[in-house]
Amino acid sequence: MSLRSQFAVTVGKSSQWFLRTFLKGGSSLPGKIALKIDPKILQHLAKDYEVVVVTGTNGKTLTTALTVNILKQEVENVVTNPTGANMEQGIVSTFLQAKGKKGERKFAVLEIDEASLSKVTKYIQPKLFLFTNIFRDQMDRYGEIYTTYKLIVDGAKNAPDATILCNGDAPIFNSVATINPRKYYGFNHQKDGEFIAHHNTDGILCPKCQHILHYKMITYSNLGKYYCPNCDFKRPELDYKLTELTDMTNHSAHFIIDHEAYGIEVGGMYNVYNALAATAVAKHYGVSPEKIRAGLAYDEKVFGRQEVIQIDDKKCTLVLVKNPVGLNQVIDMIGLAPQPLSLVSLLNANYADGIDVSWIWDGNHEAFAQMDIPQVIVGGDRHTDMALRMKVAGIAEDKLLEIEDIPSVIDQIKKLPTKNVYILATYTAVLQLRKELANRHYIKGGM
Template identity: 75%
Template sequence: MGIRSHVAIAAGKTSQWVLKTFFKGGSSYPGKLALKIDPKILDTLAKDYEIVVVTGTNGKTLTTALTVNILRQEFDHVLTNPTGANMEQGIVSTFLSAKNKGAKKKFAVLEIDEASLSRVTKYIEPKLFLFTNIFRDQMDRYGEIYTTYKLIVDGAAAAPNAPILCNGDSPIFNSVETINPRKYYGFNHMPDKEQMAHYNTDGLLCPKCHHILHYKMITYANLGKYYCPNCNFHRPELDIQLTKMVAMDNTSADFVIDDAEYSIAVGGMYNVYNALAATSVAEYYGVSPEKIRAGLSYDEKVFGRQETINIEGKLCTLILVKNPVGLNQVIDMMGLSPYSFSLVSLLNANYADGIDVSWIWDGDHEAFAQMNIPEVIAGGDRHTDMALRLKVAGIPEDNLKEIPNLDDVITAIKEVPTDRVYILATYTAVLQLRKSLTAQGYITN
């Protein structure tokens, strides 16, 4: 290790200690500082790690958390980036925080932003890639779905011997050949039934002949057992299969993967995919079903992913939303709730959210109008846009409040007529709300 690397690590660790000790921060700045001193610092920090990279549009954070929980049942040291700091500087900060003296085998399970993957793989060599899905998201940053897919395929190509575990139900992951070998996970839980996806769905054209894809089973959006009736393009054989959905509600799910029964303590089909993806990694490393089961049952809610917060007796479920497909899955999950609830929808349009908010018009907000929600609050920097979308969706104006300031939103939550509240928020709105809730003592970690 050269003098520059020593200085970079020392400066990064020192700034990390100061920020964590006095400001409860330090997820990105220490990495940014270390990179400024030594742009190749990742090469030094990541040496000797078995690195698993998780990337894709939706599900990265929870999939990463579940994967870490499972691998920790089997291995002594598993490093990760739990705050969701998934760009280059955040990855460096993660390695700066490592405490692994005496570990026989060191794992790093890293959530990495799609656009950052090729920059990160210049300096680290992953041993396994996990691709969750590709949906339209923050088009000002990523462009169309095929542009996003090229970004992650090019990033993976820097480690050509590392297999890619792909969501086999997603047609885009079977659309082009890759240098990396591929394995596929997916759903085989229902009998075949001829059907087509909803007309307002991306990624439905066959990549070989551009005919509209047909399906024999659909889970949601463009995911399922697809095939092209005009050529031989079809879903590949699955290496890891979910074969039965035993039960699912808004807070949990039970299912069978490769003849083993598992459960998770979060609801919604999209979260079952996250569990299936994490299980695929575990099976790749030979983890037993018993240990997988223990890892999946870990009930610590991940930042903004059905995180429950008690605000003066109101049980609030905080959920990050950032694109139409993810929003629609959250709405479907909310529809499974056996109790009445109020709704808070917070919309920001900062760089980390995506500055284009037109995506809210593709989300099925109309479903809210069928749920008889007694009170709906629109907030955030773009509260006017959110309020308009909800009005057009059919939310009665008498039930809708427009509250720009998040401290005022928290005050209003205390007065809603239900004991349960769902808070849907874009990324920076989640950060701002959690900061306010922490300052007021409702969040203590």
């Protein structure tokens, strides 16, 4: 290690200790400081690790957590970034706090932001890339879905020998050739039929001939067993298959993958995909079904991913939402929950959320009007936009309460008429809410 790298590590670790000891936080700043001193610091920090990278629009955080839980059944030392600090400085901070013994096998399972991937892979050489999906998300940051896909493919090119393990049900992952070898996971749980995706769905044109894709089975959005009726473009053969969805509720799911039964303690089809992705990684590394089951069953809710928080007598389920496809999956999941229930929707438009909030109009808020929801609270910086969206969706004005600031939202949650409450929030709204809940001692820490 060069003197410059040694100095960067020392300063980075010292700042990490200071921030944790005195300010109770700071997940990315130590990495930012270390990078200023040595821009190539990742090259040194990651050199002894088997690196697995998880990237894509939705599902990165939970897929990463599930993968880590499974691999920990097999390997003692697994480094990860659980707070979602998934840009370059966050990855550096993750390695700065890593501990391990000399000579042991060390894994790093890293959630990495799509736009940051190529910056990170300049200095580390992952052995495996996991691509979850590509949906329209924060247009001001990522652009169209094909722009986002190019970002992650370019990032993977920096490690050409690494395998890309991708969602075979997503047509975009089969749209262009890659330098990297590819494997696919997906759903094969229904008999073939004949379907076309909803008209308001992105990514459903054949990349070869631009004809509208057809499906023999659709799970949600543009995911499923696709084919082009006008040319030979179709879903590739799957290496890892979910063949049966035996049970799904608002808080759990059970399924069969490659003849083995598994379960998770979160609800929704989108989370079954996350579990399938994590299982595919485990099978790629030869982890036994017993250990995969133990890892998936580990019931520790991840930051903002159906995280249950008790606020006095209210059982509040906090869910991060950030784009129309993810929102619609959350709405479908809430539809499985016992009713009546109350709803809170917190909308911010900071840089980390995406400043364009027009995506809320593509979410199926109309479904809420069909549920037994006696009270809806809308809050956050763009509460006015969300209030209008709810009214247009059919939520009666006498059921709708508009509150801007988070402390007042929490006060009102305590007065809601039902015990069960679902809180949907954009990223910075989740941070603000959790910070205030930590200040009031409803949870530990703000992250």
